[in-house]
Amino acid sequence: MPEAMTAPMGDGFDQMARDAVYRAMFTRRDVRSHFTPETIDDEVLARLLLAAHHAPSVGFMQPWNFIVIRGAARREKVRDLFLAAREQELPAIEEERQALYRKLKLEGICESALNICITCDRQRSKGSPLGRWHNPEMDLYSTVCAVQNFWLAARAEGIGVGWVSIIEPEALKRLLAIPEHVTPIAYLCVGRVSEFAPKPDLETHGWGRRLPLPELIMSETFCGQGETPLKSTIARLNTVAGSLASPADQRVAPAVPQREPSKEESALSLRSLNFDDASASRASQAGSGTWPAIVLK
Numbered sequence: 001m002p003e004a005m006t007a008p009m010g011d012g013f014d015q016m017a018r019d020a021v022y023r024a025m026f027t028r029r030d031v032r033s034h035f036t037p038e039t040i041d042d043e044v045l046a047r048l049l050l051a052a053h054h055a056p057s058v059g060f061m062q063p064w065n066f067i068v069i070r071g072a073a074r075r076e077k078v079r080d081l082f083l084a085a086r087e088q089e090l091p092a093i094e095e096e097r098q099a100l101y102r103k104l105k106l107e108g109i110c111e112s113a114l115n116i117c118i119t120c121d122r123q124r125s126k127g128s129p130l131g132r133w134h135n136p137e138m139d140l141y142s143t144v145c146a147v148q149n150f151w152l153a154a155r156a157e158g159i160g161v162g163w164v165s166i167i168e169p170e171a172l173k174r175l176l177a178i179p180e181h182v183t184p185i186a187y188l189c190v191g192r193v194s195e196f197a198p199k200p201d202l203e204t205h206g207w208g209r210r211l212p213l214p215e216l217i218m219s220e221t222f223c224g225q226g227e228t229p230l231k232s233t234i235a236r237l238n239t240v241a242g243s244l245a246s247p248a249d250q251r252v253a254p255a256v257p258q259r260e261p262s263k264e265e266s267a268l269s270l271r272s273l274n275f276d277d278a279s280a281s282r283a284s285q286a287g288s289g290t291w292p293a294i295v296l297k
């Protein structure tokens with residue numbers, strides 16, 4: 001692994017590195033369309049799996065396994081499970097939304113380069129349930145952390161990931177020979193993509209919208225009022241940067257950025273993080289101005 005991936009960085013990352021982390025988070029997408037036929041090198045897949053394996057886990061339990069599924073026949077069977085599960089889920093959807101639900105593309109099982117099923121071995125630290133005595137489900141949450149690491153690392157590599165949860169878990173376990181004590185957590189479609197959509201597909205298709213963050217923040221107790229300055233700060237960051245999704249960010253990021261952002265884009269995005277013009281200019285000279293510093297969606 002390159003030294004830069006492992007070297008200690010002191011108190012915090014430099015601005016370029018920090019921007020890159022936020023950029024991965026704000027431009028990550030659940031991808032079901034836009035997969036290209038390209039394969040994924042083992043070198044790249046190995047990096048993604050290493051990122052997943054460095055997730056936090058309760059009691060350092062590392063309860064995950066990663067089943068890599070490449071075979072077309074098996075994937076078709078998984079897609080059949082999806083199709084059946086979608087029919088079963090449909091009646092639970094409000095009647096007036098069922099037509100829209102039917103139209104939504106909710107998986108890319110066969111079109112993606114490969115699938116990965118991330119599982120949680122619930123017995124991995126049997127006998128020493130550090131952190132799970134009162135909260136036994138913490139092993140499941142740990143595995144979800146691994147999924148998120150994988151997803152963010154994939155975004156940074158220009159690789160799309162789509163999580164398919166519309167699958168009957170017992171049927172999936174049979175198909176993948178997953179033992180009884182192991183829980184499938186995430187079935188992921190993974191592949192290179194032609195673009196990352198600027199906003200969630202479900203938003204584009206009118207299914208839902210991102211909730212206003214200030215309305216989700218409480219003070220001291222559940223539903224506690226307060227934190228007004230914090231909420232205003234959030235609202236300001238969102239307003240200034242919300243419309244700034246650079247078209248370049250929606251395409252797959254090239255290894256070498258192909259265009260300089262306009263001065264306006266750089267300045268706006270940097271201001272949205274409370275950088276003044278002097279630090280914006282320093283950042284630009286240091287090279288981080290080749291992309292908007294951050295894109296909030």
Ligand SMILES: Cc1cc2nc3c(=O)[nH]c(=O)nc-3n(C[C@H](O)[C@H](O)[C@H](O)COP(=O)(O)O)c2cc1C
Pocket residue numbers: 028029030031032105106107163164165166199200201202203
């Ligand atoms: C636990 C989990 C399960 C999901 N299951 C599905 C799914 O079965 N099909 C699908 O199309 N998207 C699925 N998604 C993706 C969400 O629809 C998506 O994250 C959300 O709409 C926001 O879009 P974004 O991820 O692009 O920001 C799932 C996401 C999570 C976290």
